[in-house]
Amino acid sequence: MTKPLTLAVVGHTNVGKTSLLRTLTRDVGFGEVSHRPSTTRHVEGARLSVDGEPLLELYDTPGLEDAIALLDYLERLDRPGERLDGPARVARFLDGSEARQRFEQEAKVLRQLLASDAGLYVIDAREPVLAKYRDELSVLASCGKPLLPVLNFVSSPQHREPEWRDALARLGLHALVRFDSVAPPEDGERRLYESLALLLEHSRGALQRLITDQEAQREARKxxxxxxxxxxxxxxxxxxxxxxxxxxxxxxxxxxxxxxxxxxxxxxxxxxxxxxxxxxxxxxxxxxxxxxxxxxxxxxxxxxxxxxxxxxxxxxxxxxxxxxxxxxxxxxxxxxxxxxxxxxxxxxxxxxxxxxxxxxxxxxxxxxxxxxxxxxxxxxxxxxxxxxxxxxxxxxxxxxxxxxxxxxxxxxxxxxxxxxxxxxxxxxxxxxxxxxxxxxxxxxxxxxxxxxxx
Known part of the structure; x- marks a missing residue:
C-alpha cells in the first residue's frame, strides 16, 4: 500500500480553510466554521479513501495572523556570511524560541506544510489584494513545497477574482482553481484534483482514482x-x-x-x-x-x-x-x-x-x-x-x-x-x-x- 498524498490547507484567518475541508470530506461536523476570526487553533486532519485504501490526507491549519512581522523576522535569521535557502531559514525559525511564543500559530502552519507533499492556499476572493497576503505567500514559499491557490467564495457578487489572478501571476503562481466551499460547482473537486496532478505528477494515479470514485458516488447519490x-x-x-x-x-x-x-x-x-x-x-x-x-x-x-x-x-x-x-x-x-x-x-x-x-x-x-x-x-x-x-x-x-x-x-x-x-x-x-x-x-x-x- 502506497503512502497517501498529504496536503496542508493554509491561508489567512477566516478565509474558509475549514469550510473547504468540510466540503471536500462532505462532513458538516469537521472542525468549526464561524464568521469569527481564528476559529481553528490547532492542526486537524481528515483522510479520503477508496476501497479502504487511504489516498489523500488533508490537514486544516490555523490562520496566518502576522505574516508581515514573520517575514521580516525570517529575513534577519541569516548569520553574517550565510545565504540560507527558504527551507533552511524556516527550519532555523522553528528551532528557535519565537516559534513557541510570538509566532506560535504561524509555526504550526509551517511545520505542517513542511511535513506535507503540497499546500492548498485558500483565498477569500471577496477580499482586496493586500500586502499581508503577498507576505503570506512569500513565507509559505520558503518551505519549498508546491502551492495551489484556491479561490474561495467566488459565487459572491463581491468577488475580486480578476485582481487575485493578476496578483498571483505576478508572484509566479499561474496554476489556481476556483472552488467555492459554500456553493461548489459540480465539477469543482475534479478540477481541484486535476490541478494538483499537474503539480504532483507522482500522485496523478491516486488523484485520478479519487476523481473516478467521487463521480461514481455522485451518481449513486443521485x-x-x-x-x-x-x-x-x-x-x-x-x-x-x-x-x-x-x-x-x-x-x-x-x-x-x-x-x-x-x-x-x-x-x-x-x-x-x-x-x-x-x-x-x-x-x-x-x-x-x-x-x-x-x-x-x-x-x-x-x-x-x-x-x-x-x-x-x-x-x-x-x-x-x-x-x-x-x-x-x-x-x-x-x-x-x-x-x-x-x-x-x-x-x-x-x-x-x-x-x-x-x-x-x-x-x-x-x-x-x-x-x-x-x-x-x-x-x-x-x-x-x-x-x-x-x-x-x-x-x-x-x-x-x-x-x-x-x-x-x-x-x-x-x-x-x-x-x-x-x-x-x-x-x-x-x-x-x-x-x-x-x-x-x-x-x-x-x-x-x-x-x-x-
Missing part, C-alpha cells in the same frame, strides 16, 4: 435520491382510506390522512438530508420552509399549490362553485363550506375515476379518500427542488437551505407519470395503508420507472 422521491410519490398515490359517510368520522379520517402524508413527506426530507450528509437543522422554517424540522408550508393549502405554479383542476373549481354542504377536505384539498357536493361531483376526489359511484356524493356507508393529483404534483416539486438545492450546496454552508421556485413546467401541468396512475389501483403498494406489500416486484419496477422520470 439515483438513491430519485428513488426516495419516487417511493414517497408511490406511497401517497396508493394511499387509500375508507371512512363512514358521517360528518365527524369523515373529518377525523381526513385529518389522519393529511397528517400521514405530511409525516411521510417529512421522512423523505430527512432521508434526503442524511443521504447528502446534511443535518436536519440545516433546513430552517423560513427557507425550506420547515417548522421545527418539518415542512412549514401547509401541503394541503391551495395557496401553496399556486406559489409553485401547480394548476388546480377545473373540476374542483367548477364543482365547488355548484355545491353546498359542510367543510370537508377531499383527496388532499381543503374545500370551503359550500364546496362538498359539487366538488366531489366535479372530480376533486381523484379515485372517483377508478372506483365509481360509491365515491360520488355524500352517500351512506363507506367512502374512500385518496390524495389529490395536485398534492402529488406539489410533493414532487418540493422534493425535486430540495434535491437541486442539496446538489448545489457545500458542506461549509451555514445559512439554511433555500428551495427556489421551479422555472420549468415539469410536474406543474400535463398528465402525471403512468406509475402514479397505476399505483392508485394497488393500495398494498403504500406504507401508509394497513398490510402493505412493499417488496412486490411490480412496485419496485414502477418506482424505478418513476425515478427516471423525476
Amino acid at each position: 439515483h438513491s435520491a430519485l428513488r426516495l422521491i419516487a417511493e414517497l410519490l408511490i406511497d401517497c398515490a396508493a394511499c387509500r382510506r375508507s371512512v363512514a359517510s358521517e360528518k365527524t368520522v369523515e373529518q377525523q379520517a381526513i385529518n389522519q390522512l393529511r397528517e400521514a402524508v405530511r409525516q411521510r413527506e417529512q421522512r423523505c426530507v430527512e432521508a434526503l438530508l442524511k443521504l447528502y450528509g446534511f443535518r436536519p437543522q440545516d433546513a430552517a422554517a423560513s427557507d425550506l420552509p420547515l417548522l421545527d424540522g418539518r415542512w412549514g408550508d401547509d401541503l394541503f393549502n391551495p395557496e401553496t399549490l399556486k406559489q409553485l405554479g401547480v394548476r388546480v383542476g377545473s373540476g374542483i373549481a367548477a364543482g365547488a362553485a355548484a355545491g353546498a354542504g359542510v367543510d370537508l377536505m377531499v383527496g388532499g384539498l381543503t374545500l370551503g363550506a359550500a364546496a362538498l357536493a359539487g366538488a366531489i361531483a366535479g372530480g376533486a376526489l381523484q379515485t372517483a375515476r377508478s372506483y365509481g359511484s360509491r365515491l360520488l356524493g355524500k352517500l351512506k356507508g363507506q367512502r374512500e379518500l385518496t390524495v389529490d393529483d395536485s398534492v402529488l404534483r406539489l410533493l414532487a416539486l418540493r422534493q425535486r427542488q430540495l434535491l437541486h438545492a442539496l446538489n448545489a450546496r457545500g458542506h461549509a454552508a451555514v445559512d439554511s437551505i433555500q428551495v427556489a421556485t421551479p422555472q420549468d413546467k415539469t410536474w406543474r401541468e400535463g398528465k402525471l407519470p403512468e406509475p402514479l396512475n397505476k399505483a392508485r389501483a394497488y393500495p398494498q403498494w403504500s406504507s401508509l395503508n394497513p398490510h402493505p406489500k412493499l417488496s412486490q416486484a411490480e412496485r419496485q419496477e414502477q418506482i424505478e420507472w418513476l425515478a427516471e422520470q423525476i
